[in-house]
Amino acid sequence: MVLNGQAHGKLLLFGEHAVVHGFPALGLTLPLRTQVCLSPDSDIPLNGPDHASLVARLVPYMGPGALHLWRSQTWHVRVDSNVPMGCGLGSSAALTGALARAVAHGMTEKRPESIRRMAHQAERHFHGRPSGVDTALALGEGLVTFHRIDAAVLKTEPCTIGPFAMVVGTLPRTHSTRDMVNHIQDQLASNRDTTLARLSRLGSLAVLPDVTESAWTLLGDRANEAHTLLRSLGVSTPALDRALSIGRAAGACGGKLSGAGGGGAFVLFCKDVTCARQVELAVTQSSECHTHTYQWDGQGLVTTGDKTS
Numbered sequence: 001m002v003l004n005g006q007a008h009g010k011l012l013l014f015g016e017h018a019v020v021h022g023f024p025a026l027g028l029t030l031p032l033r034t035q036v037c038l039s040p041d042s043d044i045p046l047n048g049p050d051h052a053s054l055v056a057r058l059v060p061y062m063g064p065g066a067l068h069l070w071r072s073q074t075w076h077v078r079v080d081s082n083v084p085m086g087c088g089l090g091s092s093a094a095l096t097g098a099l100a101r102a103v104a105h106g107m108t109e110k111r112p113e114s115i116r117r118m119a120h121q122a123e124r125h126f127h128g129r130p131s132g133v134d135t136a137l138a139l140g141e142g143l144v145t146f147h148r149i150d151a152a153v154l155k156t157e158p159c160t161i162g163p164f165a166m167v168v169g170t171l172p173r174t175h176s177t178r179d180m181v182n183h184i185q186d187q188l189a190s191n192r193d194t195t196l197a198r199l200s201r202l203g204s205l206a207v208l209p210d211v212t213e214s215a216w217t218l219l220g221d222r223a224n225e226a227h228t229l230l231r232s233l234g235v236s237t238p239a240l241d242r243a244l245s246i247g248r249a250a251g252a253c254g255g256k257l258s259g260a261g262g263g264g265a266f267v268l269f270c271k272d273v274t275c276a277r278q279v280e281l282a283v284t285q286s287s288e289c290h291t292h293t294y295q296w297d298g299q300g301l302v303t304t305g306d307k308t309s
């Protein structure tokens, strides 16, 4: 039997790092996809190397049922993805989410919460203490606020906000998610009160009021404040700061890094797509980044055509 699964990339709008320590976050599922195909047939058309050895490392995290299925025969693994790898847009969560869905097709236990748990556990291979937001967004749809109820439960709530546009960019990464999460942990150990106050404020910025008009102004202001806090926590880089300054000067209302930092993803909020196109042009002309413009129409994400770079 051939087992297929797919999951998405994600964008954290607010609350990265804060959510690891129990504060809220706001994230969005992106229309980027990873597909995993497990096949007992060695004739599976591979688009690159057989990813069986990577999957063999992930499956033990996913529990006895998944491990039993994996060991029941020899599997060949094909992975197709347009989620940029290791750039802060959730490539590892998209992979573990797609794998969990594929594996669940071969198991009797297929409940969404079990799939989410398998994906979340497998994410631990990539970094020690994932909060669960990346895998939830990889497996879910839309713009959602996350509230941590306790160590095991993350409550999600759809977020209502009016239209805005945004430029999402990625820069080469200088540090991994694991490094950045550990860096915050070190700061908590050495400077607990200040670090907790910063994380708490980052979490508060993630809880948006219902705003239907001029949402971009609220998002831009909050993004600028969040980025200042993230920078003070030491997770930004000069290249991220520079790309954001260029984007703001070109007309964005505000911007911030997105995800763990140490390079990687950033987001610049704009009034509309025309403004976003100008911002995208300015940013790509003066830095080594890849960008994409998206539009939120108040209900869902609208992709606005080809990348500038």
Ligand code: MEV
Pocket: 012, 015, 016, 017, 018, 019, 020, 088, 129, 130, 131, 132, 133, 134, 177, 181, 259, 260
């Ligand atoms: C990484 O995309 C987001 C972090 O908050 C880690 C996590 O939530 O697992 C830095």
